[in-house]
Amino acid sequence: xxxxxxxxxxxxxxxxxxxxxxxxxxxxxxxxxxxxxxxxxxxxxxxxxxxxxxxxxxxxxxxxxxxxxxxxxxxxxxxxxxxxxxxxxxxxxxxxxxxxxxxxxxxxxxxxxxxxxxxxxxxxxxxxxxxxxxxxxxxxxxxxxxxxxxxxxxxxxxxxxxxxxxxxxxxxxxxxxxxxxxxxxxxxxxxxxxxxxxxxxxxxxxxxxxxxxxxxxxxxxxxxxxxxxxxxxxxxxxxxxxxxxxxxxxxxxxxxxxxxxxxxxxxxxxxxxxxxxxxxxxxxxxxxxxxxxxxxxxxxxxxxxxxxxxxx
Numbered sequence: 001x002x003x004x005x006x007x008x009x010x011x012x013x014x015x016x017x018x019x020x021x022x023x024x025x026x027x028x029x030x031x032x033x034x035x036x037x038x039x040x041x042x043x044x045x046x047x048x049x050x051x052x053x054x055x056x057x058x059x060x061x062x063x064x065x066x067x068x069x070x071x072x073x074x075x076x077x078x079x080x081x082x083x084x085x086x087x088x089x090x091x092x093x094x095x096x097x098x099x100x101x102x103x104x105x106x107x108x109x110x111x112x113x114x115x116x117x118x119x120x121x122x123x124x125x126x127x128x129x130x131x132x133x134x135x136x137x138x139x140x141x142x143x144x145x146x147x148x149x150x151x152x153x154x155x156x157x158x159x160x161x162x163x164x165x166x167x168x169x170x171x172x173x174x175x176x177x178x179x180x181x182x183x184x185x186x187x188x189x190x191x192x193x194x195x196x197x198x199x200x201x202x203x204x205x206x207x208x209x210x211x212x213x214x215x216x217x218x219x220x221x222x223x224x225x226x227x228x229x230x231x232x233x234x235x236x237x238x239x240x241x242x243x244x245x246x247x248x249x250x251x252x253x254x255x256x257x258x259x260x261x262x263x264x265x266x267x268x269x270x271x272x273x274x275x276x277x278x279x280x281x282x283x284x285x286x287x288x289x290x291x292x293x294x295x296x297x298x299x300x301x302x303x304x305x306x307x308x309x310x311x312x
Contacts, residue, residue, distance in 0.1 A: 007084050008086070010087065082100075092198075120198050136189070138183050143180075143221070211257045238274075
């Protein structure tokens, strides 16, 4: 069943979404691909759902060990020269693999190609959030923002082999850590301006817990910078400023979650560093000393809404 491309789906108690993800993975216009589903210890009816695909999908059930380990398990089963990942609640467009494989085959210097994505809800709403889309050496951009979601890119297999795959310490932003390490190692990422991936938004998403996400992002970038500071300094990349930015951003979400004093202190402690939007964070910290909490939360929500590109 192995193909030139391996598309790895990881799932945990997501049977209600899994069929749509698997169908989108199978129904690719690029024929030479395999679909691998790693069930990370689901207790719902995932086994029954997958039984109908026994002749089309490689299915592995393992004890619950977190999604990073599940993805690595899928990678060990994969036989493809190119590898893509898909979360069980996401879907891909039919032409995704064909267009991304074509790009990698025609662009030998490129090691990873990523494309556009949109968020969607089951009620039909769709949302595109503006993200950086650099090509080449993306590390200077990636230090500031986690803009490549797991379900989006197509990797040459050697990228994943060289980096050792996903590191479970950094869940739920282990995809960012992987891309940081890959870009630091010199692998080239290119952006292809096509919409290939749709990421579902629902109450169980880890991305809906913004305080947790900001905390884990700060832990991840702190760990990355601590491990690679010498190389970052050699490349004259602003490690301390990037760290200050993520500390301030965590402070913002702490404030939104009701920990106003702690969040304000996180922000004000970073005021000596130059990072994008520093004046906004500093003003936010200053306003929080006298603005009522309800008004503060409204201001934070307005700040986040201002980042949206379009919703329809």
